[in-house]
Amino acid sequence: MPYLVTIGLEVHAQVKTATKMFCACRTSFGDTPNTHNCPVCLGLPGALPVLNQHAIEKTLLTGLMLGCGSPEISKWDRKNYFYPDMPKNYQTTQMDLPLCIGGGVPLYEHCYPTDVRKNIANPNKVVRLNRIHLEEDVAKSTHLGTSSLIDFNRAGTPLMEIVTEPDLESGEEAFAYLRSLQMILQQGDVADADMEKGQLRCDVNISLRKNESDPLGCKVELKNLNSISAIRRAIHFEIQRQTADMDRGIPQIQSTRRWDDDRGETQMMRTKEDAHDYRYFSCPDLLPIQTAPLLAKVRPLVPELPHQLSARFENELGVTAYDAAVLSSDKHLAAYFEAVTDVAISGKKVANFIINNLLGTLNERGLSIDDCPVAPGKLRALLLLVENGTLAANQAKEVFTVLFDAPEKDPVAIADSLGFKPAAAGELEGLVEQVIANNPNEVAAVQAGNEKLLNFLTGQVMKSATTKPNPKQVTDLLRARLL
Numbered sequence: 001m002p003y004l005v006t007i008g009l010e011v012h013a014q015v016k017t018a019t020k021m022f023c024a025c026r027t028s029f030g031d032t033p034n035t036h037n038c039p040v041c042l043g044l045p046g047a048l049p050v051l052n053q054h055a056i057e058k059t060l061l062t063g064l065m066l067g068c069g070s071p072e073i074s075k076w077d078r079k080n081y082f083y084p085d086m087p088k089n090y091q092t093t094q095m096d097l098p099l100c101i102g103g104g105v106p107l108y109e110h111c112y113p114t115d116v117r118k119n120i121a122n123p124n125k126v127v128r129l130n131r132i133h134l135e136e137d138v139a140k141s142t143h144l145g146t147s148s149l150i151d152f153n154r155a156g157t158p159l160m161e162i163v164t165e166p167d168l169e170s171g172e173e174a175f176a177y178l179r180s181l182q183m184i185l186q187q188g189d190v191a192d193a194d195m196e197k198g199q200l201r202c203d204v205n206i207s208l209r210k211n212e213s214d215p216l217g218c219k220v221e222l223k224n225l226n227s228i229s230a231i232r233r234a235i236h237f238e239i240q241r242q243t244a245d246m247d248r249g250i251p252q253i254q255s256t257r258r259w260d261d262d263r264g265e266t267q268m269m270r271t272k273e274d275a276h277d278y279r280y281f282s283c284p285d286l287l288p289i290q291t292a293p294l295l296a297k298v299r300p301l302v303p304e305l306p307h308q309l310s311a312r313f314e315n316e317l318g319v320t321a322y323d324a325a326v327l328s329s330d331k332h333l334a335a336y337f338e339a340v341t342d343v344a345i346s347g348k349k350v351a352n353f354i355i356n357n358l359l360g361t362l363n364e365r366g367l368s369i370d371d372c373p374v375a376p377g378k379l380r381a382l383l384l385l386v387e388n389g390t391l392a393a394n395q396a397k398e399v400f401t402v403l404f405d406a407p408e409k410d411p412v413a414i415a416d417s418l419g420f421k422p423a424a425a426g427e428l429e430g431l432v433e434q435v436i437a438n439n440p441n442e443v444a445a446v447q448a449g450n451e452k453l454l455n456f457l458t459g460q461v462m463k464s465a466t467t468k469p470n471p472k473q474v475t476d477l478l479r480a481r482l483l
Helices: 053-065 114-119 171-187 228-247 292-301 306-317 321-327 331-340 347-365 376-387 393-405 411-417 427-438 440-447 453-464 471-482
Strands: 004-014 077-080 090-093 104-106 126-136 140-143 148-151 158-164 200-209 220-225 255-260 265-271
Touching (some): 053 158, 053 171, 053 292, 104 171, 171 200, 171 228, 220 228, 306 331, 306 347, 321 347, 331 347, 347 376, 347 393, 376 393, 427 471, 440 453, 440 471, 453 471
Parallel strands (some): 220 255
Antiparallel strands (some): 004 200, 077 090, 104 126, 126 158, 255 265
16 A cells, blocks of 8 residues: 655765864865874864864855754764764764754755656745754775775764755655755855765655654664665665555564665664764863854855746846756856856857757766866857857857867857858859749749748858858848748
């Protein structure tokens, strides 16, 4: 039988800072293991932590972007447990007075998996947040079968834990939530949120129940999920597994399971501890902070969020909802689009060229918009050649292909080298008259209503021209002469 699914997510996002949360060691990715360490992040006796104000400010900025509130006073706590990646046997975190409380994450339609976008049950859904607290990351463990390696470069990196209310109901909503949150964090420059680099990690809590009026079912937590698509697959499997158990009368127990992507299944790791098992107590080495001065400092830094950018692109630049969603999905892409726009070119034409040609070429080359060799000014100059009739759309694509590989060149010079330049004064008119005289049957057919033959006549003019004029310009001359 079908059951009601309830899902909550705990997202861990590394805050984009130059140094760690409680010491001056450099944050890094991919450096030689165990080269960015000190007594504080190694948990050596007598080492005292110092707060990273920049990390606190970026967490508060995240809260403002997501509509969170903040307590007047925020403090840090110790969460005690034995883990090999936390040698001091406690994690400095926040329990009862986190930096951010409440708020929500909107689920953007274009962030859902492609195969379900046409059947979204609640397109305006906002997933409520419980809290955002700031803590330190643990070391990175690499397991080699019978042994494990540990790298403390990551230990102590500032880590935001963003905790939702149990508002999600499917793997597809979880997918959309993570992509939407990822976009917002990147838009505010508070986190790179790259899952492949471990900068964004997620634990999934899933429970099933029969009826809306029933209390929430026993929570099962999924860990070790390293991609958004894997999270979707893991949720699908876990819903099926719990459904089969409940159909057979097997009760669920609060537990933690891992996802094996190769096998496509979750596996039991341990029964789950409750909060009191961690023996929280206030950190004696760190003073509480007042949030009001820091909030006043970061409030002017709140950027346009993706949905606000998208709405502005639609309303002010005349692009479609789809184009606006694509262009606002990456802050660097949005900035590039705005830098290309010009009063002489419609926003829709700029959007079309960027989405259909520029992004396509970047994808083929395995590049991001940050790596784009074509400066916005060069692309604007190319599109102006189309707008003033010098180039046809197809000709502009050929020029762009050359420009992408030789970005130092001028679009006009490239067009000239390819033979795409206006005909001499009167030359096109003379060629049009000659083609009309040489093709009386086709001319008669056009004048009788068969306008498709204009393409044939245009081709004849293009063959006769010494340059490669804009075909649209030729067709317009033929149409004006014959119709």
